[in-house]
Amino acid sequence: MEPLALYIHWPFCLAKCPYCDFNSHVRDRIDQARFAAALRRELAWEAARLGRRRLGSIFFGGGTPSLMEPATVAALIDDAVRWFDPVAGMEITLEANPTSVEAERFAGFRAAGVNRVSVGVQSLDPAALGFLGRQHSADQAVAALELARRVFPRVSFDLIYARPGQTEAAWRAELRTALALAADHLSLYQLTIEPGTKFATLAARGEIVLPEGDAAAALYEATAEEAGTFGLAPYEVSNYARPGAESRHNLSYWRYEDYAGIGPGAHGRVTVDGALRATRRHRAPEVWAELVERHGHGTVEETPVVPAEAAREALLMGLRLGEGVDAARFARRTGMALDAALDLAMVEAAVDAGYLVREPGRLAATDAGRLRLDALLAAIVA
Amino acid sequence: MTDTPIENIRNFAIIAHIDHGKSTLADRLIQTTGALSAREMTNQVLDSMDLERERGITIKAQTVRLSYRAKNGQTYELNLMDTPGHVDFAYEVSRSLAACEGSLLVVDASQGVEAQTLANVYQAIEAGHEIVPVLNKVDLPAAEPERVRQQIEDVIGLDASDALMISAKTGLNIEGVLEALVHRLPPPKGDPAAPLKALLVDSWYDPYLGVVILVRVKDGRLKRGQKIRMMSTGAAHLVEQVGVFSPKMIPTEDLGPGEIGFITAAIKTVADCNVGDTLTDDRAPAAEALPGFKPSVPVVWCGLYPVDADDFEKLRDSLGKLRLNDASFHYDPETSAALGFGFRCGFLGLLHLEIIQERLSREFDLDLIATAPSVVYRVHRTNGEVAELHNPADMPDGSVIDHIEEPWIKATIMVPDDYLGAILQLCNDRRGEQVDLTYVGNRAMAVYRLPLNEVVFDFYDRLKSVSRGYASFDYAMDGYAPGELVRISILVNNDPVDALSFIAHRAVAEARGRSICAKLKELIPRQLFKIAIQAAIGGRVIARETLSALSKDVTAKCYGGDISRKRKLLEKQKEGKKRMRQFGKVEIPQSAFLAALKMDA
Numbered sequence: 009m010e011p012l013a014l015y016i017h018w019p020f021c022l023a024k025c026p027y028c029d030f031n032s033h034v035r036d037r038i039d040q041a042r043f044a045a046a047l048r049r050e051l052a053w054e055a056a057r058l059g060r061r062r063l064g065s066i067f068f069g070g071g072t073p074s075l076m077e078p079a080t081v082a083a084l085i086d087d088a089v090r091w092f093d094p095v096a097g098m099e100i101t102l103e104a105n106p107t108s109v110e111a112e113r114f115a116g117f118r119a120a121g122v123n124r125v126s127v128g129v130q131s132l133d134p135a136a137l138g139f140l141g142r143q144h145s146a147d148q149a150v151a152a153l154e155l156a157r158r159v160f161p162r163v164s165f166d167l168i169y170a171r172p173g174q175t176e177a178a179w180r181a182e183l184r185t186a187l188a189l190a191a192d193h194l195s196l197y198q199l200t201i202e203p204g205t206k207f208a209t210l211a212a213r214g215e216i217v218l219p220e221g222d223a224a225a226a227l228y229e230a231t232a233e234e235a236g237t238f239g240l241a242p243y244e245v246s247n248y249a250r251p252g253a254e255s256r257h258n259l260s261y262w263r264y265e266d267y268a269g270i271g272p273g274a275h276g277r278v279t280v281d282g283a284l285r286a287t288r289r290h291r292a293p294e295v296w297a298e299l300v301e302r303h304g305h306g307t308v309e310e311t312p313v314v315p316a317e318a319a320r321e322a323l324l325m326g327l328r329l330g331e332g333v334d335a336a337r338f339a340r341r342t343g344m345a346l347d348a349a350l351d352l353a354m355v356e357a358a359v360d361a362g363y364l365v366r367e368p369g370r371l372a373a374t375d376a377g378r379l380r381l382d383a384l385l386a387a388i389v390a
Numbered sequence: 391m392t393d394t395p396i397e398n399i400r401n402f403a404i405i406a407h408i409d410h411g412k413s414t415l416a417d418r419l420i421q422t423t424g425a426l427s428a429r430e431m432t433n434q435v436l437d438s439m440d441l442e443r444e445r446g447i448t449i450k451a452q453t454v455r456l457s458y459r460a461k462n463g464q465t466y467e468l469n470l471m472d473t474p475g476h477v478d479f480a481y482e483v484s485r486s487l488a489a490c491e492g493s494l495l496v497v498d499a500s501q502g503v504e505a506q507t508l509a510n511v512y513q514a515i516e517a518g519h520e521i522v523p524v525l526n527k528v529d530l531p532a533a534e535p536e537r538v539r540q541q542i543e544d545v546i547g548l549d550a551s552d553a554l555m556i557s558a559k560t561g562l563n564i565e566g567v568l569e570a571l572v573h574r575l576p577p578p579k580g581d582p583a584a585p586l587k588a589l590l591v592d593s594w595y596d597p598y599l600g601v602v603i604l605v606r607v608k609d610g611r612l613k614r615g616q617k618i619r620m621m622s623t624g625a626a627h628l629v630e631q632v633g634v635f636s637p638k639m640i641p642t643e644d645l646g647p648g649e650i651g652f653i654t655a656a657i658k659t660v661a662d663c664n665v666g667d668t669l670t671d672d673r674a675p676a677a678e679a680l681p682g683f684k685p686s687v688p689v690v691w692c693g694l695y696p697v698d699a700d701d702f703e704k705l706r707d708s709l710g711k712l713r714l715n716d717a718s719f720h721y722d723p724e725t726s727a728a729l730g731f732g733f734r735c736g737f738l739g740l741l742h743l744e745i746i747q748e749r750l751s752r753e754f755d756l757d758l759i760a761t762a763p764s765v766v767y768r769v770h771r772t773n774g775e776v777a778e779l780h781n782p783a784d785m786p787d788g789s790v791i792d793h794i795e796e797p798w799i800k801a802t803i804m805v806p807d808d809y810l811g812a813i814l815q816l817c818n819d820r821r822g823e824q825v826d827l828t829y830v831g832n833r834a835m836a837v838y839r840l841p842l843n844e845v846v847f848d849f850y851d852r853l854k855s856v857s858r859g860y861a862s863f864d865y866a867m868d869g870y871a872p873g874e875l876v877r878i879s880i881l882v883n884n885d886p887v888d889a890l891s892f893i894a895h896r897a898v899a900e901a902r903g904r905s906i907c908a909k910l911k912e913l914i915p916r917q918l919f920k921i922a923i924q925a926a927i928g929g930r931v932i933a934r935e936t937l938s939a940l941s942k943d944v945t946a947k948c949y950g951g952d953i954s955r956k957r958k959l960l961e962k963q964k965e966g967k968k969r970m971r972q973f974g975k976v977e978i979p980q981s982a983f984l985a986a987l988k989m990d991a
Contacts, residue, residue, distance in 0.1 A: 030951075222941045269950060275951045275953065288954070328948060357919065386967065
């Protein structure tokens with residue numbers, strides 16, 4: 009079995025960003041000790057039932073995990089290494105925001121064992137940072153990135169583009185500045201209006217209008233082109249890396265391997281007694297902590313994933329990757345042959361249209377196919 | 391039989407354009423004569439169907455008997471015949487008018503005479519009616535009674551010097567209307583001793599009574615227990631009930647000459663009761679029927695398909711129920727490669743088509759797709775055979791066709807002078823032949839011969855748009871004539887979509903083909919694959935549009951926490967596709983079909 013990927017969720021933020029629909033919460037005071045203990049306890053519970061397995065990666069996500077005490081991060085890493093067998097040079101990523109407070113903790117995170125940070129820069133344009141509700145300035149972002157590159161072996165950062173009114177030329181210029189600061193990995197997301205966010209309200213009122221259709225496609229293509237000139241290739245829809253610098257942890261999701269999710273609202277796909285199960289923890293931080301304190305875990309849903317469902321999940325994740333879906337691994341993982349999960353006539357049409365490539369034992373989306381992946385999936389999934 | 395002598399009976403109809411106040415006047419007459427108590431009055435008593443009330447149109451003929459004590463001290467029986475007011479029901483209107491001796495011509499004192507009014511008033515004149523002009527809404531500030539009075543004289547040629555000035559809404563001069571009915575309309579004539587002759591004016595299905603027939607007795611007596619015969623079919627029925635409408639149904643012993651009333655006779659469907667037929671006594675039949683009977687023939691056809699294929703049986707049942715009450719529409723099962731199982735339905739006209747469609751969706755809760763309406767063509771084959779064609783999909787190969795004939799109409803359009811040029815242009819574009827063009831003040835009246843198939847293709851929409859809604863329009867069927875007609879097929883990615891094919895004149899085929907391709911390009915959402923939309927005559931492509939593939943459709947962020955939601959979304963998307971019509975790789979949403987095929991009314 010492939011090594012396990014371990015996700016740990018820290019649900020708190022200094023402020024809620026208007027575009028974000030992640031499970032994040034703003035609190036006046038956070039009982040760090042209580043949540044640290046609860047995370048450790050849930051990790052121990054999950055580890056006990058999964059048994060001693062190889063551990064491929066740890067990812068601290070949120071929320072804003074850079075608001076955690078470095079000691080908490082250290083304790084969780086120590087626990088994980090105690091319960092599982094880490095692979096050599098195991099990737100340990102932490103998401104960080106580039107405020108000065110958080111940058112001060114970088115050394116502490118590094119000492120705790122974090123070897124990769126993903127910095128939520130989002131934009132290098134001061135006006136855009138305001139629009140996106142960010143708590144940091146562009147200068148702070150640059151400073152935090154420079155510090156991160158000195159402290160951590162691996163650094164990635166996020167940008168959000170296709171903002172209202174953003175021209176292709178403006179984005180190219182911003183991206184070039186960003187690429188000059190980049191190490192070997194970037195996540196470049198097109199701004200998406202998610203239901204339930206502040207932006208969703210504004211969009212419904214017509215107060216913000218995003219580039220769509222051809223304009224959005226042009227921005228996407230410009231992104232890939234600019235990243236390409238810096239040697240960063242889109243190994244996933246929104247992720248760019250030099251070969252070998254891909255996020256090991258995120259690859260596990262896209263390759264549809266086992267991952268355990270610890271913390272409020274965390275999802276998991278784990279093999280228990282030879283069967284794949286989908287797990288979900290309670291979203292509300294305090295309720296989750298209480299559940300953990302009472303039962304050892306905050307699971308609110310755990311359901312078997314039947315082969316047909318696993319097949320759809322493996323496809324919708326796998327085709328996001330440039331490498332595509334490996335037929336043999338697909339069959340092993342889902343219990344269903346790749347061809348059986350597909351509408352082959354539509355696959356053939358999609359190949360003809362230049363959206364898919366079929367090689368022996370592999371199905372992958374082309375650049376054009378990935379650009380339209382949601383529609384492509386709806387067409388080809390049986 | 392009532393005690394009213396025939397000299398004291400008056401049978402009358404009301405002729406009016408939509409919104410000129412026919413129903414309000416009828417309500418007011420009913421109220422004034424006390425036929426209904428205030429509690430029983432609802433607006434537009436006679437239009438019993440919701441649809442009739444909402445659209446202000448009457449679909450079924452109805453009647454009400456009013457008892458009026460005139461100023462001369464005598465009591466009169468006034469039978470108000472409410473007739474369908476639209477050209478689609480011209481024949482039904484003519485039969486209703488044939489049951490009366492006179493008409494009130496109601497004209498809105500600010501709007502003036504409209505095309506529809508004209509057609510009906512000419513019918514009334516043809517029926518030998520005494521006509522009493524009534525100017526309604528004289529209380530409104532915009533009323534110009536003098537101008538409209540002059541217009542009635544100029545356009546219709548009626549003496550309008552005695553026109554009544556009323557306001558049905560406020561009740562102004564309703565008494566004057568009643569007196570005019572008594573003194574200006576002739577009483578009916580008829581011989582009570584002659585063999586029975588009664589005109590079948592209309593019929594409808596009542597869930598408790600079976601079919602109820604509305605009749606006007608001309609000669610003889612119609613009695614309970616009498617065995618009657620329908621002269622067109624020879625079918626005999628035993629009369630179970632005889633009565634009149636007050637407007638409630640009031641049983642009577644019999645009906646005599648000049649009287650209007652109803653009978654029931656254990657008849658199961660209205661299809662057995664032909665409007666215009668003559669009822670006579672089975673044992674002592676009349677020698678000849680009343681003049682003017684003709685069976686109803688559908689003029690416009692279209693396919694009706696359930697959006698949800700599972701609703702096919704429900705559609706069949708619903709059509710059956712509607713036909714119980716409306717024998718003038720026809721339906722036969724048909725299948726379409728594009729739309730599945732449905733029915734080919736025939737209607738008296740476009741309004742009739744729309745009414746049936748709307749009733750199906752409203753009363754029976756059915757979501758329907760209607761194909762483009764088609765008129766009835768006569769296809770003359772080279773071997774001499776002639777066949778009627780009402781589905782473009784059934785058009786035979788060009789090599790076996792000698793020629794095709796199409797139905798024509800005679801259209802009357804009234805329009806303010808400012809828009810006349812645009813209207814004439816429209817008629818010319820639609821292959822119209824001008825018959826007459828006259829002016830009444832600043833309104834022009836254009837009479838055109840037009841091919842009916844040009845009218846079913848968005849003619850009303852164009853007419854309204856080029857005249858900013860000021861043109862009024864009416865038409866009558868005007869025979870068949872040969873035309874250079876071709877079938878235009880619509881192909882989506884080279885697959886013909888049968889439900890979208892239509893027949894048009896060669897001269898307009900290309901333009902029509904281009905327009906529908908362009909429309910479809912707008913209506914079909916961009917999809918994963920590029921789509922070619924073509925119009926073709928035979929094997930020759932006459933128009934082509936390309937709908938390019940959608941340019942971007944991908945979720946930006948998708949990590950471990952998003953999988954469950956994304957999978958459910960994908961499953962929902964697959965489910966949604968089942969409601970689309972799939973053509974090879976292309977999905978055409980129902981909305982696109984509906985909009986592409988939508989004709990105006």
